[in-house]
Amino acid sequence: MRLTRDQVLARALDLLDEVGIEQLTMRRLASALGVQNGATYWHFASKQALLEAMAEAMLAGVADGLDPVRPWPERxxxxARRLRRALLSRRDGAxxxxxxxxxxxNALAYGEAAIGILRGAGLSARDATWAVDTLTYYVVGHTIExxxxxxxxxxxxxxxxRLAGALDPGRHPNLLAALDHIPAPHPEEHFAYGLELLLAGLRAKADGK
Structure with missing residues (x-):
């Protein structure tokens, strides 16, 4: 029986969790599906096309059902939190x-929702778009880390x-003072802190329009 596109995509996402992005190849995917190498190309012309479909699948529902009554910074x-959870849902998702x-x-719905929120707050189309880029870069970069x-x-x-052993009190007094606050791994509070910094800047931008 011929595989469907959804079956190939679902197996690719599961395989990503198993082996990570470096080891995810079209050949390995075909083997995991029990089909001949090349059979997956019926649905995805290249690995890049497959990765795009995987990213799109992770974004399912991210922009759905935002409460329009809530203040725009909360929305x-x-x-942003939904995007982070979506990317964390799969190994190497970010x-x-x-x-x-x-x-x-799904990607278009995310962009439409985010830009719409900031345009509704009074930002110009350019400022709203660039602000969404900045916010998205923060979420993605933080999640990669x-x-x-x-x-x-x-x-x-x-x-x-290893970091502690590399620090010299004479040359790195500030890093030593901050050592307890350099996270590995990053706690939830670390993400929330950076997100609030960005929102504070956007509030100031909106208020000063």
Whole structure:
């Protein structure tokens, strides 16, 4: 029986969780599906096309059902948190998202919702678009770091110890003072802190329009 596109995509996402982005190949996917190498190209002309479909699948529902009554900063924060959860839902999800450009329904819905929120707050089309880019870059970059840190051995302890051992009190007094606050892995509060900084800037931008 011929595989459907949805079956190929679902297996690709599961395989991503199993082996990570570096080991995800069209050949390995075909093997995991039990089909001949090349059979997957009926549905995805290249690995890049497959990665775009995977990123689009991760965004399913991200922009749905935002409460229009809530203040705009709360709606934008909720959208950012949803994007982060979506990217964290799959191994290397943020790297998949960052490496693709896919004007597909879920991605377009995210952009439409985010830009609409900021235009509704009074920002120009340009400022709203660039602000959404900035917010998205923050979410994606932070999530890439989160996912990388999550794979560190022993909860990141050796990495922190290596950093501590490299610091010299005479040359790095500020890093030493901040050592307890350099996370590995990043806690939820770390993401929330950066998100609030961005929102504070956007509030000031909107208020000063």
């Amino acid at each position: 934008l924060a909720e959208l 790297r998949i998202f960052a490496g693709t450009f896919f004007p597909e329904p 989160e996912q990388a840190a999550a794979r560190l051995p022993d909860g990141g302890g050796p990495a922190v110890a």
